[in-house]
Amino acid sequence: MADGVLTQRYPAGWKSTLATDSSVTTQGVWVDDRFRFADAPHRYTVDDQASLKWNFSGTSLVIRLAGQNTSSYPGTGLPSHGKLSVYVDGELSNTVYPAREGREFIAATNLASGTHELLLVHTTTPDSKGVRVESFLTADQPLGIFSFAVTAELQEYLNDVRFIVSKEGRIVRSSVGRNWLTGNCSISLPAGQAFDIRIEALGWDSQLITTPIINQNTPSNSPPVYLRRSPNTTQYRFRSPRLNDQSIRQPGEDFTARFLGFDAKINEVRIRRQNGGVIFSRVLSYIEDTEKAFYYDRQIVITLPDDTPPGVYDLEIDIVGGRRTSTCRSPSSVVIVKEYPKHPRFITFGHLDTSGQYQAEYVQRIATMANIIGVDMVLASNSVNAAYLSGALSNLQMPYLINFGNHQVYGHHRWYGPDLGGVNFGSNLFVLNYGLPWHEPIEPVVAKLEKHRHAKTKVINAFEHNAPDALLDEFRIALIHDAHGPGDKLMKMGNTPTQRVGKSNSISFRLVELFGGKVINATYNKHPTAPIPFARDEQPPLRVQMLSSTKATIINEYKQPFPKAKITFLAPQGKYVPTQGIIKSFSLSDNGRYAEVVVEIDLEASSTSSITLTPQ
Structure with missing residues (x-):
């Protein structure tokens, strides 16, 4: 729900x-x-x-x-x-x-x-x-x-x-x-x-x-x-990209994919997503790197068309060859953005104890609010049951990273891969994901950060916050997010300094904003430390009521504004002008009958707003 x-x-x-x-x-x-x-x-x-x-x-x-x-x-x-x-x-x-x-x-x-x-x-x-x-x-x-x-x-x-x-x-x-x-x-x-x-x-x-x-x-x-497992959580015959290793690209750019193609013929490569059952996809050109192949493994370099609409896509590769004939699939593994963020914004949460359905429904409601707030990425820490979480977070309209800590249900790697990873968000932002305690050998973390030293802004999504100050200073880490451990949840670490943003409780989340490579906000309504409150049985204080395919009411019961919020419409094909805000993206469905229109609007605190798409 x-x-x-x-x-x-x-x-x-x-x-x-x-x-x-x-x-x-x-x-x-x-x-x-x-x-x-x-x-x-x-x-x-x-x-x-x-x-x-x-x-x-x-x-x-x-x-x-x-x-x-x-x-x-x-x-x-x-x-x-x-x-x-x-x-x-x-x-x-x-x-x-x-x-x-x-x-x-x-x-x-x-x-x-x-x-x-x-x-x-x-x-x-x-x-x-x-x-x-x-x-x-x-x-x-x-x-x-x-x-x-x-x-x-x-x-x-x-x-x-x-x-x-x-x-x-x-x-x-x-x-x-x-x-x-x-x-x-x-x-x-x-x-x-x-x-x-x-x-x-x-x-x-x-x-x-x-x-x-x-x-x-x-x-x-x-x-x-x-x-049966939902297809939007099931990876099949893929190594990368994948959840926790998403390829974030702009239209026209390249990325590398590695999959289990055996000796079968590659029939088609595409990205595909759905909104309300309406399909948006692109067939992709590729070049195979045969020198990187080994036994079952194949590797290709994929080029995105210049007209690729923004969104979170499944990557699919059709292969043909006897009993190997199938579709290799990696859900939510490719994220297309119109531009890379200069001043990134994150929704963060952790230690939400998502062991079953009721707790997963709560996480899904946070994800829905994250879509409305329109942040660049979601960071989740110290998670529990990946089977439920992969479903609860499958509606996110932006990339996310997640790690698992001391309450983990073992086996989360089948969905989210190794405990150490990370993603590039353009050339200037790298987010490292680390799900182990910091007393583990530090050399793999150093090696991963060294590969991305060039990124002007570096962020760590950690299980715990107590990374060595020398590491934070050496790589000038702007933000470390965590959800387990003592100490002040908002504090400076090292000489850079690195801003710790920790989980305060399990009935809240945070909006973390960076400017010029530094954290400038991580609290609710200008409070010194408080996160954004959200009770377990509470109706989301930030929500959208779709009155029709072209009309929506946006309710913000929080006492803080949300600038650059995103409201997504799925309307009949046509040209539109919104009564409020600006059109941030316009995507035509594969069948040409529907238009996905994303409107950007500044939401005031404690407000109710209406948007109508007016045909032109």
Whole structure:
């Protein structure tokens, strides 16, 4: 959900009460927990016979369990392996084992009207213990459970998913669910009806399924659902360029590509991107460097046409030759800009604990605001699960660099390559990306910077900030961004001096502006240190409402202006003049029917602006 927040939504008349609510009484040791910015808090116990008691009104009752804590964070508690006994009005109504259940189950239905008592009792066994209870759902209507399993390509990275339940096109429920230990899912729904469920996980293609008529007394089941990785996150037979090693070029310039072409014939080389399903592409000329070939590897030098529209493109190479026939593909690997920045601007953030779907949706909303602010590049530090992040950041309209630190889900290299890398942004800006602690051998970092000594402005996107002052001074590093470690988050380092810009918290981001090779701003609304605030469940304070293909309202609730903001329209082909701002770029779609028009506008603080594209 890129433009809004759809954390939890329930049918009309349902009520959700958190297990952490003061109306819920406890016996034994229970810990109030909220796993790394999960979508809701919960209560957790490992004590034998620990219990929760709650009085409620309603004829149906559903227990919602919290998500199983993932293996990436062993310090925050083990998964739930105990037994949970459910008593309603003193009678045992259900016994469940959270390790094998989905997130929801029926505790009671067809109760008499009035007040009832719920008692949950946790029982340990010699080999297992633990239960996490998130909330209780009550309703005055018959309810049933819909159960199914969700598995996926690269299953080891899929923790949870979002279920968006609709009836005749109207959303009636939305929640995050899935037991990552088993893949089992369960969601409570009104009985006697069928629903459509859209299953979403950023980085994977969504699936739409239709439930059978929901039964009241027995679970309604569905065949397993399999999610394939989204093509915009899947690299195939490419070495470079790639994510974290993007080629940033102007029209008419060259770049080098290395791919696994075997001995097949190269049929076509192209760059391709989409906006709302509309395709923008260019077929590219190339020269193969046969001396650089080895076994599977081939290398070509590609020339961009002079009329290449700006944007972030996938690079595709069609090869033909028996079983090798395929399309080699590197998503979001080529970035075309009209001009290189003289005074670059960055959006920076880090340590956002993106382990699953809810956290990834938050990152996606930051990416959407970055597109509006219209910065030159995004820098992300100390990240977690690359499978979700590659999906959350796939909508960025500018290049980005990302590194992974002490909470990483191992395997991020398959998306983002080595822990040491970097990109040239023209001849005067080089951004080094370094995801290791600075106590690691420094020689590879020195060698990488030495190759780019000529760049007038050099920036480091680091996991931690404590690079040797001698290194920072030797290469005159203007900015080091990080998201892990002590000390002042804004401070000068070394004699250059280098400006440290660190992550202050996990509910914010920064706009970092450079002028003349020096950082001139990295705080919110001229505050000495504060980042730009953005709560996890907050609607983006900076957002665009598209009223039609040629009319938009831009809302800026922040108390600071955003000059040179970018608003992108996808309009019918034609010539236009905006009622505000200037047209920064105009791109015609491949089929000639649509025009992508990017308007640059200065957004005032706490303002609402409107832009209409007027046909000429």
